[in-house]
Amino acid sequence: MSPVSHTLTSSPRALAERLPERLRTGYWTRLVPLLAVLATLTHLPSFLRPVWSPDEGYLATQARMLADGGVLYDTVVDRKPPLLPWLYEACFALFGSASLWPLRTLAIVAHLATAILLASLARGRWGDKAGRYAGILYLLVSIGLSPEDTQAATFEVFMLPAMVAAFRYAERRRWLAAGIAVALCSLTKQTGGAVMLPVLWMLLQDTRRRGVRWPPALAKIGFGFALPIALVAVILTKPKGFLFWVVTGSGDYAGLGSDWPQMIGRALGNSAILMSAGLAFLLPFAHRLWLRHRKRPVPARGPEHGSTVDLWMWLASSVIAVSIGFHFFGHYYLQLMPPLVLLGVGAVATSAISWRPVLIYSALASSFFCVLAVLWPGQRLTQTTEVATAVAAQTTPKDTVLIWGMHPELYWLADRRPVTRYLTAGFLTNFSGGKGADKVGEQYSVAEAWQTFDNEISTNGFPEVVVDDSGTSPYQPDMVPRIATLLNTHYEVVGVTGDTVIYRLKK
Structure with a gap:
């Protein structure tokens, strides 16, 4: 066997013998x-x-x-x-x-x-x-x-x-x-x-x-x-x-x-x-x-x-x-x-x-x-899961839902479609955790957000269920006239879980 052929045949074997050692000792x-x-x-x-x-x-x-x-x-x-x-x-x-x-x-x-x-x-x-x-x-x-x-x-x-x-x-x-x-x-x-x-x-x-x-x-x-x-x-x-x-839309x-x-x-x-x-x-x-x-x-x-x-x-x-x-x-x-x-x-x-x-x-x-x-305590998750279960029971997969709060996981847990692109009330009120209530309200919303919201309601129809998850926050419905009017005119209370109120569209 020539030296060249010997090298070609022995190299893979030598490599196989060296590889386990390298695997054992490599940093x-x-x-x-x-x-x-x-x-x-x-x-x-x-x-x-x-x-x-x-x-x-x-x-x-x-x-x-x-x-x-x-x-x-x-x-x-x-x-x-x-x-x-x-x-x-x-x-x-x-x-x-x-x-x-x-x-x-x-x-x-x-x-x-x-x-x-x-x-x-x-x-x-x-x-x-x-x-x-x-x-x-x-x-x-x-x-x-x-x-x-x-x-x-x-x-x-x-x-x-x-x-x-x-x-x-x-x-x-x-x-x-x-x-x-x-x-x-x-x-x-x-x-x-x-x-x-x-x-x-x-x-x-x-x-x-x-x-x-x-x-x-x-x-x-x-x-x-x-x-x-x-x-x-x-x-x-x-x-x-x-x-x-x-880039530019998060100033407030x-x-x-x-x-x-x-x-x-x-x-x-x-x-x-x-x-x-x-x-x-x-x-x-x-x-x-x-x-x-x-x-x-x-x-x-x-x-x-x-x-x-x-x-x-x-x-x-x-x-x-x-x-x-x-x-x-x-x-x-x-x-x-x-x-x-x-x-x-x-x-x-x-x-x-x-x-x-x-x-x-x-x-x-x-x-x-x-x-x-x-x-870790799970009271909030337990309440959210209970609300999501109630929403799923009150609706069908074809229905839309509005979560008025800061917990968009409700949409995912209930497996229901949002009626609007704004998944939290923060976009429509400028609310964010720990920033106070001095600039919270309809007038502080994202630019043209309410017009877009109204167009979505007109296009998609009223959501079958509205979940008021605002509690005592400064964006609760009584402080946001458009949401208060929507609830008072078209909805009735069908359930309360903790501080969360579930509304359903009147028949």
Whole structure:
């Protein structure tokens, strides 16, 4: 046998013999399965409830409307970008619309991808061990808020992989890819675009260090960012509708409200919860800052691995993003987790602090939040399910329904079509949680919303059932003349569940 033929026949055998060893000893082949198991365990409680938050209910209802021929930013509207509604629609087309388990599974995949990207970032800066612990600590901290905020398959969860990818690409000077990642992040949720700030900062620092011209790299970032957005805005949706609903139409919603105590309380409360979840690595991080402030030497296990100014810029941009609109909802704080984890991991990796107490505390805190999710009170969900069951009993699949409230999951749970494109009363009154009642009413609605609402009623007919889910909110029917007139003229009460009143069309 010739040497060449011997090489050809032995190479596959040699490759087969080497492959198992590589699988056993490779960094990523050992780490990724561990992270996958941890991502699944920390988010298993997400499968215990049909719906965790109104955002999930809104997305599910949107997806059904799109599947029935609705047009996004026309007959199907929201103040959010389109990627997640389309993802919900695709999952419903493949697996049916009766359950959100496919979205919950994809949410776990999104958390896993985020953890892997963070591990890659930390490994490049502080070594293998730091990379491994960055992925683990992120997954432990990822449930460190109210279960309604961390177990739901909502915008922030699916935004995080693209956000971390944008930072990672920028760190590696892959400017076109960084711009595309920022665009994908922004098309999942607008505030995800805040990661552009650290991307541009890294570009500036790179041009200073290397002495190269920045316009070509900036052009790559701009092109990468603009191309996906232009594709979505101009080709896949209606440009005017996209511009209004995603960019210009949220001014009143995002404006400063009058209920300062509630806003401040929510901001401080969610910050405290997140800090308690990440206390193990936030304390070493704070200790290092204190020593540097006092100009004392920092005990180290090894040399520093570069500046962390870019991480600080990332954290600052995320804080700005969380604060926009002054709502401070818990799920907004998911955007803070990646830069916080990296800063904390860096503080531990470059100090004499042991990893063991950090991991033990984080594991205990994560276990607490996991148990909390299992035991989380379900009174609101129970009431919503009872109302949805009553609505389904009072109607047929051909009937339309109006939910006058802020819980669009009722449409999805009842499996009934909305009579209007406005799935919450917020579009017609400018109500939003925690912003006070000073600018709530018909006159503060989305532009031309009431005219559109009246046209939909004229076209579709009066809804068979109206659910008044407003309770004592400032948009209750007595404070909104058009809804009060509609109910008093055409409807009668057929049921009351808790503070929710069910009306049926008079025969």
